[in-house]
Amino acid sequence: MAGSLPRSPLAPARFPDLPSVPGLRLASAAAGVKYRGRPDILLAELPKGAQVAGVFTQSKTRSSCIDWCRSVLSKGKPRGLIVTAGNSNAFTGAAGQAGTEIMARTAADILGCKPAQMLVAATGVIGEKLPDARIVRAAPTLRGALTDGGWSSAAQAIMTTDTFPKGATATAELNGETVTIVGIAKGSGMIAPDMATMLSFVFTDAAIPQSILQTLLQKGADKSFNAITVDGDTSTSDTLLLAATGMAGNKPPKSFSDKALKDFTRALNTVLVDLAQQVVRDGEGASKFITIDVTGATSAKSARRIGLAIANSPLVKTAIAGGDANWGRVVMAVGKSGEPADRDLLSIAMGGVTIAEKGEGVEGYDEEPVAAHLEGDSVLIQVDIGLGKGAARIWTCDLTHGYIAINADYRS
Amino acid sequence: MAGSLPRSPLAPARFPDLPSVPGLRLASAAAGVKYRGRPDILLAELPKGAQVAGVFTQSKTRSSCIDWCRSVLSKGKPRGLIVTAGNSNAFTGAAGQAGTEIMARTAADILGCKPAQMLVAATGVIGEKLPDARIVRAAPTLRGALTDGGWSSAAQAIMTTDTFPKGATATAELNGETVTIVGIAKGSGMIAPDMATMLSFVFTDAAIPQSILQTLLQKGADKSFNAITVDGDTSTSDTLLLAATGMAGNKPPKSFSDKALKDFTRALNTVLVDLAQQVVRDGEGASKFITIDVTGATSAKSARRIGLAIANSPLVKTAIAGGDANWGRVVMAVGKSGEPADRDLLSIAMGGVTIAEKGEGVEGYDEEPVAAHLEGDSVLIQVDIGLGKGAARIWTCDLTHGYIAINADYRS
Numbered sequence: 113m114a115g116s117l118p119r120s121p122l123a124p125a126r127f128p129d130l131p132s133v134p135g136l137r138l139a140s141a142a143a144g145v146k147y148r149g150r151p152d153i154l155l156a157e158l159p160k161g162a163q164v165a166g167v168f169t170q171s172k173t174r175s176s177c178i179d180w181c182r183s184v185l186s187k188g189k190p191r192g193l194i195v196t197a198g199n200s201n202a203f204t205g206a207a208g209q210a211g212t213e214i215m216a217r218t219a220a221d222i223l224g225c226k227p228a229q230m231l232v233a234a235t236g237v238i239g240e241k242l243p244d245a246r247i248v249r250a251a252p253t254l255r256g257a258l259t260d261g262g263w264s265s266a267a268q269a270i271m272t273t274d275t276f277p278k279g280a281t282a283t284a285e286l287n288g289e290t291v292t293i294v295g296i297a298k299g300s301g302m303i304a305p306d307m308a309t310m311l312s313f314v315f316t317d318a319a320i321p322q323s324i325l326q327t328l329l330q331k332g333a334d335k336s337f338n339a340i341t342v343d344g345d346t347s348t349s350d351t352l353l354l355a356a357t358g359m360a361g362n363k364p365p366k367s368f369s370d371k372a373l374k375d376f377t378r379a380l381n382t383v384l385v386d387l388a389q390q391v392v393r394d395g396e397g398a399s400k401f402i403t404i405d406v407t408g409a410t411s412a413k414s415a416r417r418i419g420l421a422i423a424n425s426p427l428v429k430t431a432i433a434g435g436d437a438n439w440g441r442v443v444m445a446v447g448k449s450g451e452p453a454d455r456d457l458l459s460i461a462m463g464g465v466t467i468a469e470k471g472e473g474v475e476g477y478d479e480e481p482v483a484a485h486l487e488g489d490s491v492l493i494q495v496d497i498g499l500g501k502g503a504a505r506i507w508t509c510d511l512t513h514g515y516i517a518i519n520a521d522y523r524s
Numbered sequence: 525m526a527g528s529l530p531r532s533p534l535a536p537a538r539f540p541d542l543p544s545v546p547g548l549r550l551a552s553a554a555a556g557v558k559y560r561g562r563p564d565i566l567l568a569e570l571p572k573g574a575q576v577a578g579v580f581t582q583s584k585t586r587s588s589c590i591d592w593c594r595s596v597l598s599k600g601k602p603r604g605l606i607v608t609a610g611n612s613n614a615f616t617g618a619a620g621q622a623g624t625e626i627m628a629r630t631a632a633d634i635l636g637c638k639p640a641q642m643l644v645a646a647t648g649v650i651g652e653k654l655p656d657a658r659i660v661r662a663a664p665t666l667r668g669a670l671t672d673g674g675w676s677s678a679a680q681a682i683m684t685t686d687t688f689p690k691g692a693t694a695t696a697e698l699n700g701e702t703v704t705i706v707g708i709a710k711g712s713g714m715i716a717p718d719m720a721t722m723l724s725f726v727f728t729d730a731a732i733p734q735s736i737l738q739t740l741l742q743k744g745a746d747k748s749f750n751a752i753t754v755d756g757d758t759s760t761s762d763t764l765l766l767a768a769t770g771m772a773g774n775k776p777p778k779s780f781s782d783k784a785l786k787d788f789t790r791a792l793n794t795v796l797v798d799l800a801q802q803v804v805r806d807g808e809g810a811s812k813f814i815t816i817d818v819t820g821a822t823s824a825k826s827a828r829r830i831g832l833a834i835a836n837s838p839l840v841k842t843a844i845a846g847g848d849a850n851w852g853r854v855v856m857a858v859g860k861s862g863e864p865a866d867r868d869l870l871s872i873a874m875g876g877v878t879i880a881e882k883g884e885g886v887e888g889y890d891e892e893p894v895a896a897h898l899e900g901d902s903v904l905i906q907v908d909i910g911l912g913k914g915a916a917r918i919w920t921c922d923l924t925h926g927y928i929a930i931n932a933d934y935r936s
Contacts, residue, residue, distance in 0.1 A: 169859075170862070171856070171860055172861070172864070172866075172867075173855050173859030173865055200852075202852070202855075203852060203867060203870075203880070203884065203885075204883075204884050204885070205868060205882065206884075237852060238853070238855055238856065239852040239884070239885045240852075240885070347856060348855065348859055348867075426838070426923075426927070426931070427755065427931055430927070430928055430931035431931065431932070433928070433932045434932030436932070439651060440612075440615060440650025441650070443585050443615045443760065444583070444585070444650065446585055447586065447760055450582070453584040453585055454584075455585045456617060468651065470617065471616075471617040472617030472619065472620075472651070473615075473651045511838075511928065512932075513925050513928050513929075516842055516925050516928060517925075519843065519846070520842045520845045520848070
């Protein structure tokens with residue numbers, strides 16, 4: 113259960129200092145939806161004219177919140193966001209839809225807007241009815257708590273089995289103005305591309321049209337949240353939102369290819385990658401952070417699939433947990449990806465040391481630095497397919513007894 | 525390590541009594557390729573005119589043995605089979621090819637045939653050179669041991685991390701003659717369709733032309749070895765062979781659709797399913813045998829993909845390990861399969877009790893029989909997609925601390 117799990121050994125030393133984002137106000141409260149003695153509900157208020165982009169789970173059994181958010185974004189006038197942790201409000205039939213509407217209405221009443229202007233997200237156990245009365249009861253607390261800060265409490269309010277709150281920030285120059293980006297995220301099981309029991313909310317004061325924001329977010333997600341995996345499982349509730357208040361007063365960019373966006377894109381991707389990596393660092397039971405670099409594939413897409421096959425292989429993940437440079441299992445994973453590969457062209461390195469080359473183990477390679485590398489908590493696996501120029505980078509964690517312990521009795 | 529692992533709690537009470545197959549002789553020996561004090565090499569002799577069909581791994585990084593077997597089968601005059609356990613002779617470059625040839629030559633010398641008539645298989649660690657001198661040294665022992673029985677020793681000789689030897693038999697009527705089918709198999713990690721570190725060798729005295737045998741085996745594999753998964757990992761060495769000595773003297777069937785084959789097909793599939801289930805029952809760390817029945821999918825292929833998504837989900841497998849009727853994770857797995865599914869049409873039963881129906885949990889369902897069912901060692905999960913008539917059955921096991929313990933230090 114959240115709170116009772118020890119902090120991940122891969123966690124950053126502390127929660128970062130996050131600045132306020134002009135135009136944005138936050139409030140969190142302990143509604144007792146499931147957890148006790150911690151914030152579990154988050155409200156974010158956006159000013160009139162805010163633009164919001166979203167990327168959602170590809171699950172065929174997505175929650176009603178996802179459908180609701182898509183509808184809100186299509187109408188183009190979002191004024192805020194309400195999130196609850198502990199119950200995903202997913203797979204509860206008509207009650208799920210009702211729960212989403214109650215959350216939207218509760219938030220809209222506080223902010224003085226229409227329910228159809230409220231984005232809604234929920235994370236936690238699937239298939240149990242949302243105790244919406246508890247959320248309604250928390251409304252006065254939320255109303256009184258709205259402030260332009262409170263990031264740490266906000267990041268805690270969206271946690272489930274996460275062992276630490278996740279936040280990141282960056283600034284960028286955009287048409288002569290300095291703009292701020294701040295994001296929070298939660299994991300930490302069912303983490304796979306497209307996406308995970310993963311919620312992430314990123315805010316900026318930049319003025320950027322919605323269509324450009326959407327493209328920026330989609331492209332950024334592909335190299336961050338869609339490049340991580342913990343267990344290959346995909347949640348029904350995954351939501352990544354990017355909200356732009358427009359209060360920075362910058363001249364808006366004209367298109368996605370506007371050169372003025374270069375620095376903003378860099379800063380946004382920095383925040384997205386930072387948050388995605390924190391999600392991996394809090395993967396259930398994780399003891400090692402693994403970076404998988406695939407090069408030489410026939411295409412970037414192929415490299416990505418190979419990287420994910422390696423990252424999702426229980427045999428590779430347990431080998432790394434055991435500090436074993438078992439490159440044979442990496443070969444196996446490349447083979448099972450179904451992507452073009454030639455056994456006799458494959459090269460594999462761990463910790464920068466080539467241990468298999470052109471189809472066979474490197475005779476007498478220096479095992480000492482490899483063993484030392486695998487004893488650390490950050491592992492690099494490089495795989496060269498030797499066929500083309502396709503490359504991809506995937507992040508994952510190892511598979512340990514901790515994952516089994518957490519998941520063999522999460523619900524009970 | 526094999527031998528030191530406790531026998532799987534899901535193992536059958538004992539190794540079955542297996543009859544001899546006229547025309548077939550077996551020999552096994554302890555060559556010390558990797559393991560000590562147990563048989564680790566198997567030789568099977570087939571009579572002239574024997575017909576052999578094969579189904580092999582779909583891995584793109586398959587071992588040289590696989591290429592060798594395909595070549596032997598294409599020439600159509602196989603006279604025997606040699607198998608070793610402990611070293612898969614895979615991903616060892618030119619040495620791998622040489623190792624395969626030495627195994628074939630050693631066996632051919634014993635049997636008095638050409639190396640190109642010998643089928644070769646190897647299983648075990650990937651990427652380490654085969655200590656072929658040990659196999660050559662075992663030749664006199666193998667030569668002296670050839671007999672028409674010895675199934676138990678043969679089944680042991682192909683084991684790696686298996687905790688029990690696997691065998692099965694059946695008889696059938698074929699054009700007025702009673703024919704015998706006997707098979708052995710090994711698992712027990714990297715078990716996923718198409719196929720696994722899975723070796724299985726099935727023998728019959730029936731007279732059946734090779735092209736028919738091949739179709740029978742391929743179709744049988746789809747409903748047995750290709751319907752099981754332990755960890756979703758696919759080996760580089762998977763081999764399933766069906767050898768027919770022809771000594772039963774039956775009139776050969778004319779085509780795959782010959783009605784005379786009906787009883788033989790039934791008996792063959794019984795043996796294949798029995799062996800495949802034994803592989804699951806010996807899945808690394810398995811404590812529960814899980815049957816997943818998917819119905820109502822838009823096609824059989826779609827049902828199969830949904831079943832595999834459920835079977836390979838770490839979150840479903842850990843829930844079952846914990847005795848938790850967590851149908852929400854089943855919903856998640858259906859959703860991530862990418863196959864057509866409608867959240868609000870889905871029904872899920874465990875142990876025959878419907879616990880979720882048309883998109884939501886069944887209010888107040890009788891939890892007692894479900895809990896009792898999940899406490900047992902054989903779990904049935906039924907999922908109705910509610911869209912069409914596609915159905916599939918998949919077998920798997922749960923994911924436990926045992927899997928982590930075995931795989932975090934298998935090689936070291």
